[in-house]
Amino acid sequence: MRRLNWYSCVRLLYRIKDSLASITSHRHLWKTNRPLLVLLGGMVLLLALYTYLLLIIEEKYEERQKLMVAIRNMADASVLNNQRTLPMDEHKNGWSQTVGRAQQGAFTHQPTRDLSGLRHVNPISGRSDLAAKRSQTAVMEWQTPTCKPKQNVAFIKVHKAGSTTVQSVFLRYGYSHNLTVMLPGGKNPASFSWPNFPAPGDAYPVSGGVYNILTHHARYHPETIRARMPPDTARVAIMRHPLDHLKSMFNFIHLNTKYKLDPLNPIQMFLENVTDYAEIDSKFYDGRSPTRNFQSYVLGFDQRKDFGDEEVEQHFREIKTDVPFVMILEHLDESLIVLKRSMCWVMKDILYDWTARNYRRFYYKSSSLSQLAMENHRKWSSIDYALYEHYNRTLWEEVEKGGEDFASELEHFRTMNSNVNEHCRIDPKGRKSFSATRWSMAWTVDATFCKQLRQERFIWDWKLSMRQNEKIRREKLDT
Numbered sequence: 001m002r003r004l005n006w007y008s009c010v011r012l013l014y015r016i017k018d019s020l021a022s023i024t025s026h027r028h029l030w031k032t033n034r035p036l037l038v039l040l041g042g043m044v045l046l047l048a049l050y051t052y053l054l055l056i057i058e059e060k061y062e063e064r065q066k067l068m069v070a071i072r073n074m075a076d077a078s079v080l081n082n083q084r085t086l087p088m089d090e091h092k093n094g095w096s097q098t099v100g101r102a103q104q105g106a107f108t109h110q111p112t113r114d115l116s117g118l119r120h121v122n123p124i125s126g127r128s129d130l131a132a133k134r135s136q137t138a139v140m141e142w143q144t145p146t147c148k149p150k151q152n153v154a155f156i157k158v159h160k161a162g163s164t165t166v167q168s169v170f171l172r173y174g175y176s177h178n179l180t181v182m183l184p185g186g187k188n189p190a191s192f193s194w195p196n197f198p199a200p201g202d203a204y205p206v207s208g209g210v211y212n213i214l215t216h217h218a219r220y221h222p223e224t225i226r227a228r229m230p231p232d233t234a235r236v237a238i239m240r241h242p243l244d245h246l247k248s249m250f251n252f253i254h255l256n257t258k259y260k261l262d263p264l265n266p267i268q269m270f271l272e273n274v275t276d277y278a279e280i281d282s283k284f285y286d287g288r289s290p291t292r293n294f295q296s297y298v299l300g301f302d303q304r305k306d307f308g309d310e311e312v313e314q315h316f317r318e319i320k321t322d323v324p325f326v327m328i329l330e331h332l333d334e335s336l337i338v339l340k341r342s343m344c345w346v347m348k349d350i351l352y353d354w355t356a357r358n359y360r361r362f363y364y365k366s367s368s369l370s371q372l373a374m375e376n377h378r379k380w381s382s383i384d385y386a387l388y389e390h391y392n393r394t395l396w397e398e399v400e401k402g403g404e405d406f407a408s409e410l411e412h413f414r415t416m417n418s419n420v421n422e423h424c425r426i427d428p429k430g431r432k433s434f435s436a437t438r439w440s441m442a443w444t445v446d447a448t449f450c451k452q453l454r455q456e457r458f459i460w461d462w463k464l465s466m467r468q469n470e471k472i473r474r475e476k477l478d479t
């Protein structure tokens with residue numbers, strides 16, 4: 001028994017040793033585990049390749065980033081050179097800092113106080129040589145405006161009229177100035193009881209019960225604005241050309257298939273036979289027409305009426321005084337300058353994200369229409385046309401009143417908006433300083449600003465509601 005045991009133990013050991021040897025012999029390993037080994041080796045190779053590529057891409061990315069920043073600085077410098085050759089004396093009316101002082105070098109730049117009180121910026125410090133040179137040579141005429149910024153505003157957000165872009169301007173303004181924004185607290189997180197008028201209880205309660213800014217979808221309802229907002233609240237809306245609005249609406253809710261229209265030119269077919277579609281059209285969209293006087297409907301009109309109706313005329317007269325100014329999407333930059341001037345805001349308040357929100361391409365966007373179709377549309381949406389033409393006229397009256405001064409501010413705004421958008425696209429985590437000019441105080445774009453420039457509505461809603469809730473909670477604790 002003992003011998004046998006001893007013997008079998010030794011044999012077992014030898015066997016283990018043998019099989020270990022054969023397992024570890026490469027040939028055996030290769031023969032028995034070929035597929036597995038190929039797979040493993042392949043994976044290791046792929047991983048190595050992937051890491052290597054990542055490293056290269058990362059490096060290239062940084063290099064490209066540097067290149068882009070350098071190109072941008074060069075572009076800035078050339079823009080600046082061009083600006084310096086302009087006859088600036090023409091634009092001096094009433095602004096105290098003169099060209100002469102800056103050129104003599106007697107003008108040392110003081111840190112400029114940002115109106116929002118958030119930042120004190122010295123454009124010279126911490127910047128490249130180029131920027132420093134620029135702020136010494138640029139003409140500095142900025143003076144803090146004597147008017148007081150208006151902070152109470154009701155923005156009537158008209159669907160499919162570029163209003164999301166403008167809404168984000170108001171949301172950013174409200175958030176960065178610690179204002180109270182009216183947030184939907186009802187069923188729909190993006191609107192107040194749409195498509196009806198705002199109703200009691202559809203807004204998030206806030207401390208004090210008074211809101212500074214309304215910018216979510218709501219049908220224009222003066223009573224609600226009076227009840228929930230301060231008496232000096234400015235009212236503003238946005239509109240676009242009724243025909244483009246119709247096309248956008250058509251595409252948005254797929255009316256061409258729903259109304260079974262000629263796929264080649266659905267808008268023309270619809271408009272040429274518009275009376276045939278009147279019935280389905282009036283029932284289709286929650287019992288409302290998506291095509292007839294839609295923008296006027298948002299502004300509180302009865303969309304089934306025509307311009308010329310007594311009630312419509314009365315409403316028209318009222319709205320012309322209550323809402324003296326409406327932005328026009330086709331002239332958005334002009335509209336924003338008029339807004340800035342009437343609200344006494346600063347230029348950085350009205351900068352907007354260039355990547356158009358909700359921009360959609362569709363094949364019939366630019367299809368031409370027959371004379372009949374266009375005439376029918378004018379009759380079909382007569383209130384929209386009357387309102388649009390009125391507000392486009394008042395906008396351009398303002399622009400003309402501003403004269404040379406307005407044109408120069410507009411150009412400055414376009415340049416700054418383009419520079420900020422480019423900067424935020426190329427180097428969103430970086431900083432870019434703007435020195436003071438006649439139209440804008442010195443300020444710095446930073447990562448926060450870039451993020452806020454393109455922040456989506458629901459993120460703003462979330463941030464604002466956190467802040468506004470906290471205020472209520474703190475007040476409850478204090479009492």
Ligand SMILES: *[C@@H]1O[C@H](CO)[C@@H](O)[C@H](O)[C@H]1NC(C)=O
Binds near residue numbers: 118
């Ligand atoms: C907003 O509130 C914050 C925190 O209370 C404060 O630091 C900031 O200065 C305020 N900003 C403005 C513009 O009042």
Ligand SMILES: *[C@@H]1O[C@H](CO)[C@@H](O)[C@H](O)[C@H]1NC(C)=O
Binds near residue numbers: 330392
């Ligand atoms: C608005 O009015 C201006 C001035 O009359 C005109 O030049 C412009 O074409 C109008 N805009 C649109 C989109 O009709």
Ligand SMILES: CC(=O)N[C@H]1CO[C@H](CO)[C@@H](O)[C@@H]1O
Binds near residue numbers: 272273
């Ligand atoms: C459905 C319908 O009535 N279509 C008509 C629309 O108008 C064009 C031209 O006016 C007619 O050819 C269609 O038959």
